[in-house]
Amino acid sequence: QEISKFMEGCWSKSENYTDKLLELLNNLQLHTTWEEALARSCAAVLEGHWAMDLLPHNLKADMAELWPHQKQAIAQALTVLETQGAVVICDPTGAGKTREGGWLFRLAFNRIIARGGENVDSLIPVMISPPSVENNWYQILDRVQVPREVISQGILSNQRKDSTKRRLDLIEKTNLLGVDEIHNYYNLESNRTKTLSNNLADNRIFLTATPINRGFSDLIKLMNLLGTADLDGGTFRTMKSLDEKINDSNPKIRDEARKAARKLVQRFMVRRTRDEIKQMVATRPEEYRL
DSSP states (O other): OHHHHHHHHHHHHOOOOHHHHHHHHHHHTSOOOHHHHHHHHHHHHHHOGGGGGGSOHHHHHHHHTSOHHHHHHHHHHHHHHHHHSEEEEOOOTTSOHHHHHHHHHHHHHHHHHHTTGGGSSBOOOEEEEOGGGHHHHHHHHHHTTOOOEEEEGGGGTOOOSHHHHHHHHHHHHBSEEEEESGGGGOOTTSHHHHHHHTOOOSEEEEEOSOSSSSSTHHHHHHHHHHTHHHHOHHHHHHHHHHHHHTTOSSHHHHHHHHHHHHHHHHTTEEOOOHHHHHHHHHHOGGGGOO
């Protein structure tokens, strides 16, 4: 009887897939070369329309209103997050990284739940942000309807209060961690960076407009924060070998190390320049009207 009720409940919440199935079967009959199929697959991933299918119906319309480059960033970042375990969004200031991060949080949370998220220590996603934009994060995360704890980065430096200890415990246990302005954590000896390093989340989302803040050694620091030691032993060993070479006095060694470091971090990075976004606006102006 309980099984019968369960099946009836599933049926009542299901959708009629007949038309979509017929459309799929019809499309499968179309012959195409592997080059065309690969190009279409890449375009689908890059454009990001598929990401909206992961949302409940009441949120799809809201995500559809985002600018094209924002939808692309979200879908690309979700792909990187699932393949690498960490991603850093490096769009320029004014491109809407907070929106991108908020929607990415929602999609990543959905994936965690769908894959047995109840088995992790904490299902509360945590976003650490500068005090000046803390309220912006509350607004976007409430809008995308995801449970959240928004924590000011100052708490990581001053850890005396009991309420602070509770929040630090959330940072340590969460399986979905976000950090805005990650370049503020490049001092690996600071208290807040050490506190951040205690987290063992399987999903880490970082945002910054300046991945290289003071010099190319910042790329190595960023890789440390991304958790490459936990995510990929081979990448971590390569990164360690580049640590000294990246500022070597020999120009040839230095340039090769910097190219290698840039290539390593690109695996974890979603980044468009201001000129690239301007070009997209120029070619698709109707989608950028407010």
